[in-house]
Amino acid sequence: MxxxxxxxxxxxxxxxxxxxxxxxxxxxxxxxxxxxxxxxxxxxxxxxxxxxxxxxxxxxxxxxxxxxxxxxxxxPEVIDHFFKLMGTSAAQQLDLRKLDPGYRVIFQEGLDTVDVPAEREAVTKLFESMEAGAGEQLSAYLDSAEDAYEMAKKRFLYSTFESFAPFLRPDVLRQLPRIGSLLLQSLNSFVEKRFRDPRIRQILGYPAVFLGSSPFEAPSMYHLMSHLDLDDGVLYPMGGFxxxxxxxxxxxxxxxxxxxxxxxxxxxxxxxxxxxxxxxxxxxxxxxxxxxxxxxxxxxxxxxxxxxxxxxxxxxxxxxxxxxxxxPEKYWQKRVPGPSALLLYLGVRGELPQLEHHTLLFTSDWRENFGRIFGKETSVPSPASLYVCRPSATDDSVAPAGHENVFVLVPIPADVSIGRGGLEGGGDARVEVLADEVIGQISAWAGIPDLADRIVVRRSYGPQDFADDLNAWRGTSLGPAHILRQSAFFRxxxxxxxxxxxxxxxxxxxxxxxxxxxxxxxxxxxxxxxGDVSTGPLPEPAPRRRAPQGARGA
Incomplete structure (x- = not known):
């Protein structure tokens, strides 16, 4: 120790x-x-x-x-807020860079690859080029996303739900019909009503995965996530997380x-x-x-x-x-876990310009893909929608000269029987077979025919690893899924x-x-x-406090 x-x-x-x-x-x-x-x-x-x-x-x-x-x-403002509560700031502690494009999306069948730019105006022009009228629709969508995010931040995210009195505020009561509508329809339904292009639908629906959920299950309240990447942009701390x-x-x-x-x-x-x-x-x-x-x-x-x-x-x-x-255990029997994941850590010889810092690979049949992960009868999707991170596109410190650092995340069911990963193909058979398939998928979809031959470091990580290392329930990589009955005070x-x-x-x-x-x-x-039942963040900076004698119990 x-x-x-x-x-x-x-x-x-x-x-x-x-x-x-x-x-x-x-x-x-x-x-x-x-x-x-x-x-x-x-x-x-x-x-x-x-x-x-x-x-x-x-x-x-x-x-x-x-x-x-x-x-x-x-x-980023939430991370900065934490550091300010500690008497410093994110700017003092980290070297943050804005990524442009924020990410690349590669689609399965006959659809052009899309690079999503860093600024809202550029994203709006991009969407308009993909679907007539989508630019104007996106502006309204992002305005709604920002309103939902600000409401969540002001009234819900920072609440202990110890008291519901703060929610009986005029700003909340005025928006109850809208809040109800956003909670009772799925994110996928919300997006499909506004956009026809399948690429746009997937770009706007995929943030549900960050919440450990599916766009078919996550409440449309979570369209607020699009405000974070399409309005605010995506940052990267130099040196890595x-x-x-x-x-x-x-x-x-x-x-x-x-x-x-x-x-x-x-x-x-x-x-x-x-x-x-x-x-x-x-x-x-x-x-x-x-x-x-x-x-x-x-x-x-x-x-x-x-x-x-x-x-x-x-x-x-x-x-x-x-x-x-x-x-107790009976409580968890009724809960829905977020997905587990196959993680791959790949050191690759040579350059990989086919991949951006963040690259997403989306399958065509999303409903089937997510159904396999979250359905009553689960199985590993094949092919799978997945995420690839190439931080060496931005940061020379994460790989030797002449090499690339590649991290791959494949959402899969929260099922520890899928097994453990290992070094250089030494994980459980099911995990390594899946890893080979995923490397082949990235190779084919991104146009890197010799990818497998150029890998010089390989490590896999599976659901059982999450359970062993992190005591993660059912081997989930994230936690309980953000469906309605597991969000806010229902959580x-x-x-x-x-x-x-x-x-x-x-x-x-x-x-x-x-x-x-x-x-x-x-x-x-x-x-x-x-005993603070307010719904907003604590004031900055937090003063040093001397605990009173006989402080009351929690």
């Missing part, structure tokens, strides 16, 4: 501070620990793996450095967080508690600490507050006894209903999936502790 001691003690830590343990050092855990230390608490962050980052990890071999997970830098993780680790340690890696939590430990007078207070226990395993030995860390940023299914069903589970609380002072953060709780959502989930922990 490696423990990373804080470089300095926060000025706000005092005798009234809580002893806090945060479980899981992914985006949600790093952000939660940093913000709580900034609040003046004494924070220990426990991470099962040897490095922080969770899904947003890093892997290096033979001069190639791969981001192992997230690769789209969206909602590992620079974001390193910046978050740095500000956390500077705030006073002690990070212990190689620390596999085995239980959240509690003491009996007298239930409250309210019939709604079912909490019969209170946290007293966390037990973890490191280097073959068990250790106990006492805590007044525990925040689990680990997978919520794992937290509830593996770290707590049955009688203290808010979300579940970030507070245990059975254990006092046990809170949750990360992609499987509110507000949801993705780096920005995980950062907001950390902020919601702070709001929960403050």
């Amino acid at each position: 490696r423990a990373e001691q804080p470089e300095r003690n926060p000025a706000g830590t005092g005798p009234g501070a809580k002893e806090v343990v945060v479980i899981g050092a992914g985006i949600g855990g790093l952000a939660t620990s940093a913000l709580l230390a900034r609040e003046g608490h004494r924070v220990t962050l426990l991470e099962k793996r040897d490095e922080v980052g969770g899904r947003a990890g890093s892997w290096e071999q033979d001069g190639f450095r791969f981001d192992t997970g997230p690769s789209w830098y969206l909602m 590992t620079t974001l993780i390193e910046a978050m680790r740095r500000v956390a340690v500077e705030a006073g967080v002690e990070i212990r890696t190689g620390a596999d939590v085995v239980s959240i430990d509690t003491s009996a508690r007298t239930p409250g007078r309210s019939p709604l207070d079912r909490r019969s226990a209170v946290v007293r600490g966390v037990t973890y395993r490191a280097a073959g030995k068990q250790a106990f860390v006492p805590a007044d507050l525990v925040v689990s940023a680990a997978d919520l299914h794992h937290t509830e069903t593996a770290l707590l006894p049955g009688e203290l589970q808010t979300y 579940g609380s970030n507070r245990s209903a059975r254990v006092e002072n046990l809170l949750y953060a990360g992609s499987s709780t509110i507000p949801g999936i993705g780096i920005p959502m995980c950062l907001i989930s950390a902020e919601l922990v702070v709001k929960r502790l403050r």
